[in-house]
Amino acid sequence: xxxxxxxxxxxxxxxxxxxxxxxxxxxxxxxxxxxxxxxxxxxxxxxxxxxxxxxxxxxxxxxxxxxxxxxxxxxxxxxxxxxxxxxxxxxxxxxxxxxxxxxxxxxxxxxxxxxxxxxxxxxxxxxxxxxxxxxxxxxxxxxxxxxxxxxxxxxxxxxxxxxxxxxxxxxxxxxxxxxxxxxxxxxxxxxxxxxxxxxx
Numbered sequence: 001x002x003x004x005x006x007x008x009x010x011x012x013x014x015x016x017x018x019x020x021x022x023x024x025x026x027x028x029x030x031x032x033x034x035x036x037x038x039x040x041x042x043x044x045x046x047x048x049x050x051x052x053x054x055x056x057x058x059x060x061x062x063x064x065x066x067x068x069x070x071x072x073x074x075x076x077x078x079x080x081x082x083x084x085x086x087x088x089x090x091x092x093x094x095x096x097x098x099x100x101x102x103x104x105x106x107x108x109x110x111x112x113x114x115x116x117x118x119x120x121x122x123x124x125x126x127x128x129x130x131x132x133x134x135x136x137x138x139x140x141x142x143x144x145x146x147x148x149x150x151x152x153x154x155x156x157x158x159x160x161x162x163x164x165x166x167x168x169x170x171x172x173x174x175x176x177x178x179x180x181x182x183x184x185x186x187x188x189x190x191x192x193x194x195x196x197x198x199x200x
Contacts, residue, residue, distance in 0.1 A: 010052065013048065013052050014052055014053075014062065016042055016044075017038055017042055017044075017048070017049055017052055017053070017059065018059070018062050018063055018066060019042075020038045020039075020041035020042035021033055021038050021041075021059055021060075021062075021063050022063060022066070023041050024037045024038055024041050025063070033056070033059075033060065034056070035049040035050060035053075035056055035059070038059065057120075061120055061121065061124055064121065064124055064125075065124045065127070068124070068125060071097070071098075072133045074097050075094075075097060075133040075134065075137045076133055076137075078090070078093060078094055078097060078137065078141070079137055079140050079141050079144070081093070081141070082141055082144035082145050082148060082150075083144070083145070083148045083150070086191075086194065087145055087150055087151065087194035087197065087198070088187070088190050088191035088192075088193070088194035088195070089191075090141065091138075091164065091190040091193065091194060092186065092187045092190045092191075094137065094138065094141070094168070095168050095171070095186060095190065098134075098168055098169075098172050099168075099171060099172060099180070134165065134169075135165070136161075137161075137165070138160075138161035138162075138164045138165045139157050139158045139160075139161025139162070139165075140161075141161075142155070142157035142160055142161055142197070143157045143158075149199065150198070150199075151197045151198065151199070152197060152198065152199050152200070155197050160193075160197065164190075164193065171186075
């Protein structure tokens with residue numbers, strides 16, 4: 001008779017399998033994320049992923065939750081960069097966090113055509129705090145720079161936050177019909193935006 005695993009053992013196995021899944025996606029792309037590939041990467045029995053996760057979709061959700069949590073933490077840490085470096089440089093760093101964000105599982109998850117899965121994906125996204133962080137990051141950052149005197153007192157930080165956030169989101173989600181500007185061009189745009197907000 002097989003001994004029952006403790007909660008800690010199950011959590012450790014989930015952690016191991018999610019880490020393996022991330023490596024599979026990084027190496028082979030989201031399409032390569034199969035339970036067999038995860039088991040091979042984790043060097044465990046093929047049956048273990050099916051014992052720990054109800055199905056492949058549950059594994060994808062766990063991986064998405066981890067990716068979104070890391071992205072949320074990066075944005076929250078970025079907000080605290082106010083007062084350091086230049087405003088333009090900080091805005092560029094914000095853009096790079098989102099444009100270079102390591103969220104391949106989320107991209108794959110959005111392609112899974114299943115209503116129940118889509119609802120669970122929406123819940124995972126909301127629970128991660130990413131949407132709130134994304135919506136408020138720029139405006140919060142600009143307001144702090146304004147308090148520090150690096151942005152003019154008459155600037156409506158909420159409005160500029162909305163505009164910059166929308167522009168970066170457009171770059172994140174746009175496809176081949178709207179190619180991203182080069183890194184140099186993007187930095188120039190954000191430096192110009194920061195210059196327009198700077199005290200005279």
